[in-house]
Amino acid sequence: MARKDLYEKPFDEGTITKLEIFENYAKEWIPTFVMGGHKELWIFDFFAGIGYGINGVSGSPIRILQQILNQAGNIFQKKTKINVCFNEFDKDKFDLLQTSCNQFVTNNPELSRMNLNMLFRNCDFADLFPKTLSTIKKYPSLVYLDQNGMKFLADKYIDDLEKTSTTDFLYYLSSSYFVRFGRTKAFQTNMNIDIERARRNPYKYIHKSILEQLREKLPQKTKLSLYPFTIKKNANVYGIIFGATHPRAVDKFLKTAWDKNTINGEANFDIDDDKKKSESTLFPELKLLTKIEVFQQTLKEKILNGSIKNNKEAFDYTLQQGHISEHATEAVKELKNDGKLLYDARTPLINYDNVYKNNKIIKYKVITP
Ligand SMILES: C[S@@+](CC[C@H](N)C(=O)[O-])C[C@H]1O[C@@H](n2cnc3c(N)ncnc32)[C@H](O)[C@@H]1O
Known part of the structure; x- marks a missing residue:
């Protein structure tokens, strides 16, 4: 599908909601592990983009760096090593990403004084993810999967993430994309979701329906909990899927989600009227x-x-x-x-x-x- 590039126009309201949820979760996650005395943390932004939107609004990498900066005092005090891996597949975007992040660090010297290890990767997520899995499993990790479409929600990635015990992840997906392509063989081979079933409910529930099916596919004794946040943009439905095994993480995500919407805590609109x-x-x-x-x-x-x-x-x-x-x-x-x-x-x-x-x-x- 020809996709409109996210950076051709200013970030729309739905994108800002997604970014704010991403950022607010990092705001909770970083101090929890720093103050908990963990010596090394990892944050992965696997689909990092270029750093800023066309009108200078911060994208996910800059928001992550901002939240690390906000915790500088605690990070110094606890001598925590913070590792951040920014990945972007497109070479031109990758160059811009590096420039934006390095500039942000230069403008905020506390970031260079702390033990911050910023890694940049110019890889296809499909190649990079298996290589990072042992690190993700070993350290407290916060993983952002801000993909276009929903290809990387494939069973094999969810299966790997399900096996981790110190990982919190936030997926973004275009649930409308699923409606268009869900019946194709390529799609069904990677992601076994019953599209007819998902479409039985009104369209506004498509993201929630996908999530329900993902939940059902998890092993019976799984510790992984999944939660949705639906984001409607005009006629299209997108959404975040949050996943974590620890009740503290779930508690923090739900607070973030209910902060965004005090009526339902699960959408950027009044989904249930x-x-x-x-x-x-x-x-x-x-x-x-x-x-x-x-x-x-x-x-x-x-x-x-x-x-x-x-x-x-x-x-x-x-x-x-x-x-x-x-x-x-x-x-x-x-x-x-x-x-x-x-x-x-x-x-x-x-x-x-x-x-x-x-x-x-x-x-x-x-x-x-
Ligand atoms: C939705 S955008 C990410 C937006 C970014 N997180 C931000 O806040 O600005 C998705 C990005 O993933 C990149 N991308 C697409 N396919 C990829 C792949 N297979 N591996 C890594 N990056 C990819 C695209 O070039 C695009 O910049």
């Missing part, structure tokens, strides 16, 4: 529940029927459902205020620090189911 659902109606009994309300209602039911018994189970369920601590906390507090539940703490303690870092687990005691 939640705004309409939250409007008051003459017949409250006919009111449809929003995504947050459905989650809160289900969580309450699970606590009251005893299938969720403590804050850890509540937190795990919250992440699994793609929600954030605040949504769960509000629901559980309501149960307490309504006299249906007791717990021995001021708040329900549904967050990462209590559950996984401090191992502070409290039981929920149901008073009236």
Whole structure:
């Protein structure tokens, strides 16, 4: 397919949303590992582009460098070695990429004073990825796969990423591309996704449908969690797929996503028409529940029927459902205020620090189911 080059026009709103999510995740990821005392970190931007958009808006490589710069104090203090691998296949773009990044470092001398190892590669991702896999597996790694189309979401790459335990990855894909090419043999050989099934839902859900099928294909005992963020640009649907094995990473991604969209945390638009659902109606009994309300209602039911018994189970369920601590906390507090539940703490303690870092687990005691 002839593709419009991303750099011929200013980055559009959807591209900016993607870049902001990429950057906001790096903003969370870098300090977590630096402050966690890891001596060496790796960030891979496998489809790095040229550094800036036509009007000077930063692309992914510059945003990554900016977030490293923002953590300079911690990086110096902890003596962390930060490795960044920028890859770009197109030679002209590759030259511009190097110039942009080197210039950014020159303009920000703290970056040259820290232990920053900036690697530039001018490779086809298909060749480079297998060569980097042992490093990705060995060190905490943040991997960006900002491809055109969706070719590199092929099963073989997902299979490799699934086997890593210290890797967080963010894929970008054109889900509309899948609708156009999903039936071709070349496509189906690399990616076994049932296109008819994915198209059964309204088109706006295409990205989510692809993700659901990817989830189903993971090994039964996988630790990898996948989450979608749909990005609509005019008639086309794109999206991010986030993947990680650690609940801390999932928690941070979901916060990033819900920060971007406080209504649904999974799209750059009101994908489920939640705004309409939250409007008051003459017949409250006919009111449809929003995504947050459905989650809160289900969580309450699970606590009251005893299938969720403590804050850890509540937190795990919250992440699994793609929600954030605040949504769960509000629901559980309501149960307490309504006299249906007791717990021995001021708040329900549904967050990462209590559950996984401090191992502070409290039981929920149901008073009236
Ligand atoms: C969506 S753009 C990346 C945008 C970039 N992350 C940014 O923020 O500006 C995809 C880039 O991948 C490059 N590319 C395409 N095929 C590639 C391949 N097989 N391996 C590596 N890079 C490739 C393209 O030249 C293009 O610059």
